[in-house]
Amino acid sequence: MELKFIIISIISTGIIGVLLGVIIGVVAKAFAVEIDERIEKVEELLPGANCGGCGFAGCSAFAKAVVAEEAAPGQCPVCSGDDVANIASYLGIEAGQGEKMVALVRCSGDISNTVRSLYNGIRDCRSAVVVAGGAKGCDYGCLGFGSCANACPFGAIEMRDGLAVVHPELCVGCENCVATCPKNLIVMVPAAAEVHVYCNSPEKGAAKRQVCKTACIACRKCVKASGEEEHMLVDGFLVKTNYENPPSADLVEASACPTTALRVAGKHAANEYQGVSK
Amino acid sequence: MSELTSEFLVITIGAILVNNFVLSKFLGICPFLGVSKKLDTALGMSGAVIFVMTLASLVSSLINQFLLTRDFVIGGRTMNLQFLQTLVFIVVIASLVQLVEIILQKVSAKLYESLGIFLPLITTNCAVLGCVVLNAKATGPLQSTWYGATIYGFCSAVGFALALVLFSSLREKLDLAQVPKAFEGTAISLVTAGILAMAFLGFSGLV
Numbered sequence: 001m002e003l004k005f006i007i008i009s010i011i012s013t014g015i016i017g018v019l020l021g022v023i024i025g026v027v028a029k030a031f032a033v034e035i036d037e038r039i040e041k042v043e044e045l046l047p048g049a050n051c052g053g054c055g056f057a058g059c060s061a062f063a064k065a066v067v068a069e070e071a072a073p074g075q076c077p078v079c080s081g082d083d084v085a086n087i088a089s090y091l092g093i094e095a096g097q098g099e100k101m102v103a104l105v106r107c108s109g110d111i112s113n114t115v116r117s118l119y120n121g122i123r124d125c126r127s128a129v130v131v132a133g134g135a136k137g138c139d140y141g142c143l144g145f146g147s148c149a150n151a152c153p154f155g156a157i158e159m160r161d162g163l164a165v166v167h168p169e170l171c172v173g174c175e176n177c178v179a180t181c182p183k184n185l186i187v188m189v190p191a192a193a194e195v196h197v198y199c200n201s202p203e204k205g206a207a208k209r210q211v212c213k214t215a216c217i218a219c220r221k222c223v224k225a226s227g228e229e230e231h232m233l234v235d236g237f238l239v240k241t242n243y244e245n246p247p248s249a250d251l252v253e254a255s256a257c258p259t260t261a262l263r264v265a266g267k268h269a270a271n272e273y274q275g276v277s278k
Numbered sequence: 279m280s281e282l283t284s285e286f287l288v289i290t291i292g293a294i295l296v297n298n299f300v301l302s303k304f305l306g307i308c309p310f311l312g313v314s315k316k317l318d319t320a321l322g323m324s325g326a327v328i329f330v331m332t333l334a335s336l337v338s339s340l341i342n343q344f345l346l347t348r349d350f351v352i353g354g355r356t357m358n359l360q361f362l363q364t365l366v367f368i369v370v371i372a373s374l375v376q377l378v379e380i381i382l383q384k385v386s387a388k389l390y391e392s393l394g395i396f397l398p399l400i401t402t403n404c405a406v407l408g409c410v411v412l413n414a415k416a417t418g419p420l421q422s423t424w425y426g427a428t429i430y431g432f433c434s435a436v437g438f439a440l441a442l443v444l445f446s447s448l449r450e451k452l453d454l455a456q457v458p459k460a461f462e463g464t465a466i467s468l469v470t471a472g473i474l475a476m477a478f479l480g481f482s483g484l485v
Binding site for chain 2 (some may be wrong): 008009015021026028031032
């Protein structure tokens with residue numbers, strides 16, 4: 001009698017289980033959503049950093065757009081050329097690769113070269129800028145609390161002596177830092193260009209020099225050194241690199257920039273410039 | 279007031295305020311602490327819990343009423359399968375959530391995207407199982423019927439949602455507050471949850 005009871009329990013539980021299993025199986029077949037397997041494959045080939053540099057919500061959204069041919073694989077700023085070529089050949093479409101861009105912090109004013117006042121608030125640029133534009137003599141320079149470095153998913157920005165320094169070889173060009181900087185200091189420049197002016201202040205040379213030893217004072221030495229080539233452009237009291245026609249690294253030596261605002265990106269990242277006041 | 283109306287009030291207001299699932303029965307604490315960091319996710323989870331708990335109450339009470347509590351006679355002794363309750367309920371809830379997920383994905387992609395991540399979380403949620411078991415144990419003339427059980431499930435879930443939304447709003451404010459170092463994070467959340475539970479004790483005389 002007891003055995004019969006046990007058997008009944010086992011059978012009824014089994015029936016319920018099998019029934020539910022069959023129902024789920026049937027419904028899963030009937031309501032199956034067709035997923036393009038190429039999307040999954042493309043997502044695998046993507047870096048999976050979800051940095052948003054392509055302009056989509058993340059790698060899976062970008063993969064969906066690539067398969068739907070709404071975006072080109074080359075739009076991913078993180079992928080190396082090989083990755084992009086892999087995706088393009090897998091889908092049989094054009095790679096559509098653009099020029100590689102890297103971030104540039106247009107400031108060279110670290111703590112030893114600038115005038116600063118006391119600031120005891122939250123250690124974040126976006127908080128610091130609320131208090132009278134930040135505790136730095138120069139209103140246009142890097143505040144040095146590293147909001148951009150925190151926003152960088154690739155660890156390409158180093159905070160050195162109160163200055164954000166981009167390592168171009170690590171930067172993938174996702175532009176997360178550009179959106180973060182409250183001073184709008186960071187711009188995207190072609191990775192091929194080596195020479196940049198590390199200053200962003202439009203003020204007069206004398207005013208800049210009072211608060212920063214490494215400001216660009218628009219002395220035009222670099223403009224003259226580049227001769228007829230128009231490698232450098234003068235914009236008010238600030239000289240800028242002409243990224244349409246970038247100069248070679250030799251220009252920095254040839255022009256002997258008196259404030260060292262003109263720098264070679266690789267050497268700047270390696271901390272080879274000290275503030276020089278000639 | 280008739281007996282049915284008064285019981286209706288007891289299981290609706292009672293489930294939402296007085297015997298709140300999270301704050302006085304201490305069921306479903308895991309999602310209560312886990313998904314209450316942001317109001318958005320709390321709302322999504324609340325929606326999913328209301329959806330699943332109502333449905334689970336309905337299906338489980340039907341199974342309980344027409345299968346598990348049915349008496350049958352073996353060798354002169356009357357028996358039923360009530361002891362299988364927990365097992366069957368878990369299986370039923372799990373497959374129900376699975377079914378809902380599959381159907382939702384096909385029928386409404388939008389709803390699936392907002393509820394989708396929360397549905398598997400609910401599969402093994404003790405609040406859902408607790409609600410179903412309480413329904414099975416209920417002796418009141420209303421709650422022991424399948425529609426009464428469904429009302430109770432819905433109201434319990436609304437109570438859960440209320441607690442979750444209140445708590446997540448508190449936590450969003452707590453993020454901005456200056457909390458002593460030792461209390462930061464989960465510690466202050468638990469203290470807050472305790473105070474919230476005490477506040478809900480104020481409703482105890484209501485029904």
